[in-house]
Amino acid sequence: MKGIEAFEALAPLLKNEPTVLANGFISRAFFNVTDRKENFYMIGSMGLASSIGLGVALAQPERKTLILDGDGNVLMSMGTLAMIATCAPKNLIHIVIDNEVYESTGSQRTLSHEIKLEEVAKSSGYKQVMRVTRPEEIQPAYEKLYQAEGPVFLLIKVEPAFDASQGRVTHTPEEIRDRFMESITG
Amino acid sequence: MLSSKIFVDKLRGNGFDFFTGVPCSLLSGLIAELEADQGIGYIPSVREDAGVGLCAGAYMGGKQPVLLMQNSGFGYSLNAFTSLNLIYNIPVLVIMSWRGCGGNDAPEHIIMGDINEPLLKTSGMEYSVLDENNADQVLTTALKKINDEKVPYTLLVKKGLFDERH
Ligand SMILES: Cc1ncc(C[n+]2csc(CCOP(=O)(O)OP(=O)(O)O)c2C)c(N)n1
Ligand SMILES: [Mg+2]
Numbered sequence: 001m002k003g004i005e006a007f008e009a010l011a012p013l014l015k016n017e018p019t020v021l022a023n024g025f026i027s028r029a030f031f032n033v034t035d036r037k038e039n040f041y042m043i044g045s046m047g048l049a050s051s052i053g054l055g056v057a058l059a060q061p062e063r064k065t066l067i068l069d070g071d072g073n074v075l076m077s078m079g080t081l082a083m084i085a086t087c088a089p090k091n092l093i094h095i096v097i098d099n100e101v102y103e104s105t106g107s108q109r110t111l112s113h114e115i116k117l118e119e120v121a122k123s124s125g126y127k128q129v130m131r132v133t134r135p136e137e138i139q140p141a142y143e144k145l146y147q148a149e150g151p152v153f154l155l156i157k158v159e160p161a162f163d164a165s166q167g168r169v170t171h172t173p174e175e176i177r178d179r180f181m182e183s184i185t186g
Numbered sequence: 187m188l189s190s191k192i193f194v195d196k197l198r199g200n201g202f203d204f205f206t207g208v209p210c211s212l213l214s215g216l217i218a219e220l221e222a223d224q225g226i227g228y229i230p231s232v233r234e235d236a237g238v239g240l241c242a243g244a245y246m247g248g249k250q251p252v253l254l255m256q257n258s259g260f261g262y263s264l265n266a267f268t269s270l271n272l273i274y275n276i277p278v279l280v281i282m283s284w285r286g287c288g289g290n291d292a293p294e295h296i297i298m299g300d301i302n303e304p305l306l307k308t309s310g311m312e313y314s315v316l317d318e319n320n321a322d323q324v325l326t327t328a329l330k331k332i333n334d335e336k337v338p339y340t341l342l343v344k345k346g347l348f349d350e351r352h
Contacts, residue, residue: 020243040246044269048239051231052270055243055251058229059204079232083240087229173274177246185248 024104207254
């Protein structure tokens with residue numbers, strides 16, 4: 001499956017959940033699939049989608065909160081998995097688009113061809129973890145994890161095949177923040 | 187000496203309600219006070235940049251966050267400040283211990299101690315040096331920056347300011 005197919009399967013499942021997206025192609029491709037005010041497109045601060053998402057989830061315990069992360073991003077901040085597990089927000093769903101490369105910078109390999117990130121999450125203490133490899137598995141896995149008590153982790157294995165000709169996020173960082181905050185508080 | 191308890195009460199009194207950080211012995215009294223408080227608590231961050239991310243998310247979720255760190259952690263979190271907080275305008279109150287201040291500390295702190303202020307300035311991070319007598323005044327300034335300009339504001343803490351508990 002391609003990353004874009006994963007996003008196309010995920011997008012219709014989302015309601016009004018605040019969603020923090022990793023930098024690079026992940027923000028960019030998801031923006032082109034579905035631009036929602038609940039999307040926090042992280043354009044810099046590689047590795048921090050997970051901690052930002054944790055902060056949102058803790059501040060808004062009644063709102064389901066999503067993190068749409070990348071394998072390179074997760075590997076950069078693996079300690080944050082331990083923070084998420086110990087803070088244990090019931091409302092947090094951590095989704096990782098694992099293409100085994102830093103695709104945004106030219107598809108140099110990461111380490112996730114050997115390291116199973118969902119097992120790292122599991123042993124860190126996430127309540128439930130799942131790995132899917134086919135687009136039709138995404139909806140049932142997401143729905144199962146959505147019902148479960150968080151933090152939960154969904155690893156989606158994809159081929160590196162983002163479309164580099166697609167446009168970048170057109171909103172300014174401040175617009176992204178304002179829309180995102182408004183969708184949460186107001 | 188500034189009492190950790192009194193300062194934590196001032197932070198709470200000014201609406202700060204979310205606390206995280208990576209410890210420094212100079213801040214040990216503050217962290218002990220925060221951890222003793224059942225109501226608000228303190229979240230241990232694994233790295234200072236993760237703390238920056240955590241506070242950014244908490245802020246956008248409606249909290250008023252405080253991040254405690256040693257100045258060594260400023261190095262780790264510089265990219266987070268410059269490519270997250272300072273471009274999205276996401277404020278946070280940073281309480282940063284100034285190790286190596288005046289060149290009088292362990293070798294690993296000397297360089298950062300020397301460049302701490304210039305590095306804050308050059309990266310556009312506004313700050314004050316906290317002392318025994320200016321707590322109310324610097325918190326007023328910090329809140330103005332945080333609420334009006336939506337930028338991070340740093341309070342530098344020298345050795346011996348707070349009661350240390352280790
Ligand atoms: C601190 C830092 N180092 C390097 C980069 C360059 N960079 C931008 S995106 C990216 C790859 C992210 O990898 P991953 O999370 O796997 O997402 P993918 O690109 O594969 O979709 C890199 C290395 C950066 N933005 N910040
Ligand atoms: Mg990747």
